[in-house]
Amino acid sequence: MRVAAATRAEHGATDSRLAGVGLRLPHLAEVAAGAPTSAWLEIHPENFLANPHARELLLDIAERHAVSLHTVGLSVGSVAGVDREHLQRIRRLVDEVEPILVSGHLAWSTHRGVYLNDLLPLPYNEETLRVVATHVHEVQDALGRPYVVENPASYLGFAGSTRTETDFLSELVTRTGCQLLCDVSNAFLSAANMGYDAYAYIDAFPAHAVAEIHLGGFTREADEATPGGEILIDTHAGAIADSAWDLYAYALRRFGPRPTLIEWDNDLPSFSRLLAEAARADAVATDTFNRARAHAHALAG
Numbered sequence: 001m002r003v004a005a006a007t008r009a010e011h012g013a014t015d016s017r018l019a020g021v022g023l024r025l026p027h028l029a030e031v032a033a034g035a036p037t038s039a040w041l042e043i044h045p046e047n048f049l050a051n052p053h054a055r056e057l058l059l060d061i062a063e064r065h066a067v068s069l070h071t072v073g074l075s076v077g078s079v080a081g082v083d084r085e086h087l088q089r090i091r092r093l094v095d096e097v098e099p100i101l102v103s104g105h106l107a108w109s110t111h112r113g114v115y116l117n118d119l120l121p122l123p124y125n126e127e128t129l130r131v132v133a134t135h136v137h138e139v140q141d142a143l144g145r146p147y148v149v150e151n152p153a154s155y156l157g158f159a160g161s162t163r164t165e166t167d168f169l170s171e172l173v174t175r176t177g178c179q180l181l182c183d184v185s186n187a188f189l190s191a192a193n194m195g196y197d198a199y200a201y202i203d204a205f206p207a208h209a210v211a212e213i214h215l216g217g218f219t220r221e222a223d224e225a226t227p228g229g230e231i232l233i234d235t236h237a238g239a240i241a242d243s244a245w246d247l248y249a250y251a252l253r254r255f256g257p258r259p260t261l262i263e264w265d266n267d268l269p270s271f272s273r274l275l276a277e278a279a280r281a282d283a284v285a286t287d288t289f290n291r292a293r294a295h296a297h298a299l300a301g
Ligand SMILES: [Fe+2]
Pocket: 150, 183, 214, 215, 216, 263
């Protein structure tokens, strides 16, 4: 298996780059032709399953770069179950690419063969835990590796929820041995939308299971349900907000160095603009761990 510098990083090692960027189809040829890139790249496998030319370029890129697979169609939250044919298509791509990580969302997006374009929310209770745990087991059995489950962007809660999101994720880790992807931007915007403290959310997130971090741009829109209010939408359509960078530094202090992805899917800029955002993530990480080390030295002295 190829191992990214990011995954080799030990706590306190500040010279390894942690940040990767999402590799989208418009940038594929550029990267395949040898353009400079980030420490690692993340792709959506669904973009490559029915596109033989893109798949060929991806396999060429994966020979030279660490690649992570972020699925958008496995839908481990669907009551009807995971689409086994789709899972086998993902498995074949995993066998070919040998990714460093395979991740997907704590959400549902399919029902009775209909693929919806959204990642839909789940109530956090025992019934949902059993459904999601069964499907995570199924995915892990098929792929022969831990599945990395991402916290969703939230806009509403369910009266039927009996657990917090972090408690639900923690119990999912215990039952399945899965790993977690902490999307710091999702944590920030969910906290703002739902009225809780984003920093307390990071404090409660099961740090030992975090295999990856996401950072993406969000959009502020008027909340039609609340006069004068606003809602933050997970659009992945711009630069990362300063408030999310601050929360990222806090998450790094709690989790330690973790591979960190810049997610930018809509209004896609140049590849070099994505790399600049990744360089900012690496700079934040370096600064965070240098400060932590200096603080530890001061205490020891
Ligand atoms: Fe994400």
